[in-house]
Amino acid sequence: MSTTMVAPHSKRPIADDKVFAANKKAQEAAKKVGAEQVINSTLGALMEDDGSLSVMQSVMKTFKDLPDAEIAAYAPIAGLPDFQQAAEKAVFDEYRPAGHVRAVATPGGSGGIRHAVWNYMEAGDTMLTADWYWAPYKTITEEHGRKLDTFQLFDENKAFNLPSFKEKVEELLGKQERLLIMMNTPAHNPTGYSLTEEEWKEVLDYLKEKQAKDQKKIILYLDIAYIDFAGDMKTSRGFMKQFENLPESILVLVGYSMSKAFTFYGLRCGALLCLSSSEEIADEFMAAGTFSSRACWSNGTRGAQKLLAKVYSDESLLKKVNEERDSFKKLLETRAHAFVEEAEMVGLEIFPYRAGFFITIPCENPDKVADELAKNHLFLLPLGRGLRFAPCAVSEAKCRKSVRFIKEAMDKVNG
Numbered sequence: 001m002s003t004t005m006v007a008p009h010s011k012r013p014i015a016d017d018k019v020f021a022a023n024k025k026a027q028e029a030a031k032k033v034g035a036e037q038v039i040n041s042t043l044g045a046l047m048e049d050d051g052s053l054s055v056m057q058s059v060m061k062t063f064k065d066l067p068d069a070e071i072a073a074y075a076p077i078a079g080l081p082d083f084q085q086a087a088e089k090a091v092f093d094e095y096r097p098a099g100h101v102r103a104v105a106t107p108g109g110s111g112g113i114r115h116a117v118w119n120y121m122e123a124g125d126t127m128l129t130a131d132w133y134w135a136p137y138k139t140i141t142e143e144h145g146r147k148l149d150t151f152q153l154f155d156e157n158k159a160f161n162l163p164s165f166k167e168k169v170e171e172l173l174g175k176q177e178r179l180l181i182m183m184n185t186p187a188h189n190p191t192g193y194s195l196t197e198e199e200w201k202e203v204l205d206y207l208k209e210k211q212a213k214d215q216k217k218i219i220l221y222l223d224i225a226y227i228d229f230a231g232d233m234k235t236s237r238g239f240m241k242q243f244e245n246l247p248e249s250i251l252v253l254v255g256y257s258m259s260k261a262f263t264f265y266g267l268r269c270g271a272l273l274c275l276s277s278s279e280e281i282a283d284e285f286m287a288a289g290t291f292s293s294r295a296c297w298s299n300g301t302r303g304a305q306k307l308l309a310k311v312y313s314d315e316s317l318l319k320k321v322n323e324e325r326d327s328f329k330k331l332l333e334t335r336a337h338a339f340v341e342e343a344e345m346v347g348l349e350i351f352p353y354r355a356g357f358f359i360t361i362p363c364e365n366p367d368k369v370a371d372e373l374a375k376n377h378l379f380l381l382p383l384g385r386g387l388r389f390a391p392c393a394v395s396e397a398k399c400r401k402s403v404r405f406i407k408e409a410m411d412k413v414n415g
């Protein structure tokens with residue numbers, strides 16, 4: 001008799017999450033040889049140079065000063081109204097496109113992806129994203145009985161591959177009535193790429209033309225988990241103005257997360273927003289999202305919601321928070337710049353990095369290269385066809401040192 005107790009659809013391999021497994025190895029090495037000797041570039045969280053977690057003190061203080069009841073009480077299912085307004089401001093700043101916007105509170109950015117996969121895809125439908133993508137996209141689609149397919153993010157010149165994007169949209173819209181397209185930009189995980197305003201124009205021109213021709217439904221999901229580390233407001237959000245006046249059958253969803261922006265990973269707070277030229281479609285979004293929240297997690301973390309509302313209702317506090325985040329952003333930029341500069345010097349090929357927590361090195365046999373690197377106590381994330389290095393987690397000096405280690409390990413493994 002089979003010893004399986006879970007229902008067939010939930011039979012999963014027993015395996016550690018790859019990132020957390022790599023982090024565990026790095027921590028074990030640190031215990032043996034000392035933290036100074038170890039380069040732990042595994043986690044997508046901002047770390048101080050000494051490897052401790054960076055925490056925004058202005059944010060933490062505001063949270064701790066909240067009245068007990070604002071932390072302990074339930075929040076409304078879709079989120080506190082002042083949180084919803086604050087999330088809208090945080091997402092768009094001065095670049096709010098005209099249209100109907102609604103927001104539903106979610107546990108981090110992950111919750112928004114879940115709701116979109118469930119509510120904007122039919123069973124068995126396929127979601128489209130770039131071939132370099134954050135692994136949970138696949139987990140979430142699979143969990144909900146949906147599939148994932150990819151377009152090539154870069155062409156042979158490492159430029160945004162619009163023809164591949166178009167080809168995949170054509171293919172999938174030939175098979176299904178609606179298509180959810182997941183775009184993680186700016187500061188893409190894992191490459192650090194950001195689409196330019198011009199590239200966005202080309203994407204939107206094509207989607208509008210395609211929608212007019214086929215009369216199918218397109219849901220464009222913007223995963224902006226890293227937006228507050230992607231340059232200034234204009235650089236990070238300027239492209240959003242182009243989402244104005246889209247046809248009703250092109251719906252924009254935006255997945256906002258407080259995890260990185262407020263260094264509040266564990267508090268699990270974010271929001272899923274919609275932008276539509278139709279009020280009816282926006283209201284429908286709200287109804288579906290609220291129902292889904294009730295079904296999945298009931299309501300969100302009230303204290304985190306109140307925190308965002310407080311920050312955005314107090315100009316001097318917002319300034320303070322932004323200044324503190326800017327100092328983290330500068331540190332991250334210095335580290336990433338050091339890696340990119342060193343890579344150019346030693347001839348290590350990387351994908352175009354614009355901003356964010358990660359840099360990707362395309363390479364053959366990534367698992368073997370990662371094992372080789374572990375001998376030098378350098379731990380990073382092997383991907384299917386490359387290595388993900390996380391400048392967010394290591395000092396500038398270690399970023400520079402890592403480039404040479406990676407080049408040597410790749411030469412050794414791949415010749």
Ligand SMILES: Cc1ncc(COP(=O)(O)O)c(C=O)c1O
Pocket residue numbers: 044107108109110111134184189223225257258259260265269270
């Ligand atoms: C690409 C991307 N999207 C979304 C998220 C959402 O994270 P969270 O659910 O912690 O807010 C992450 C976090 O690592 C991410 O890398």
